[in-house]
Amino acid sequence: MTGGEGGAIVSRREDVTAQATSFSDCGRRPGKWFYDHFVLGGNYRMTEWQAAVLLPQARRLPELTARRNAHAQWLNAQLAELPGVEPQQRDERVTAQGYYCYVVRLDESAFGATREAVRLALGAEGIPLTMSYPPVHRLDCFTEPDGFAPR
Numbered sequence: 001m002t003g004g005e006g007g008a009i010v011s012r013r014e015d016v017t018a019q020a021t022s023f024s025d026c027g028r029r030p031g032k033w034f035y036d037h038f039v040l041g042g043n044y045r046m047t048e049w050q051a052a053v054l055l056p057q058a059r060r061l062p063e064l065t066a067r068r069n070a071h072a073q074w075l076n077a078q079l080a081e082l083p084g085v086e087p088q089q090r091d092e093r094v095t096a097q098g099y100y101c102y103v104v105r106l107d108e109s110a111f112g113a114t115r116e117a118v119r120l121a122l123g124a125e126g127i128p129l130t131m132s133y134p135p136v137h138r139l140d141c142f143t144e145p146d147g148f149a150p151r
Contacts, residue, residue, distance in 0.1 A: 023039065024041065024043075024045055066096070072097070083111060085105075085106060085107075086107070087104050
């Protein structure tokens with residue numbers, strides 16, 4: 001759920017809540033001196049206005065998640081019928097998924113068109129499409145010497 005430029009993490013586990021709170025509060029720990037930074041973190045604290053925007057969404061989350069899942073499962077079944085189109089698989093133990101992104105793999109030779117041709121054709125029909133994220137371990141922040149790369 002987004003609440004402005006950010007979101008919320010909710011957990012019943014105290015250890016997860018403590019880690020998330022520390023990460024979002026510059027690596028601090030509750031009850032410790034203000035400038036004790038125990039882990040790498042950021043200044044990701046939500047404002048009161050963002051919380052006010054987020055609360056009504058939180059009440060609708062189960063309904064919205066169920067709707068997204070039903071639509072994605074339907075789309076998975078439809079697209080799986082097309083040669084060269086492989087919807088993203090979901091582990092059988094997962095009962096619900098957020099579907100921030102809907103991902104498919106396209107085998108260009110089996111499908112008969114390139115990813116770029118498909119992207120342009122769908123865009124012409126008013127269906128936006130972007131290519132997926134790169135592998136995380138290849139991002140500059142992990143490969144460049146001034147990032148998190150091993151030194």
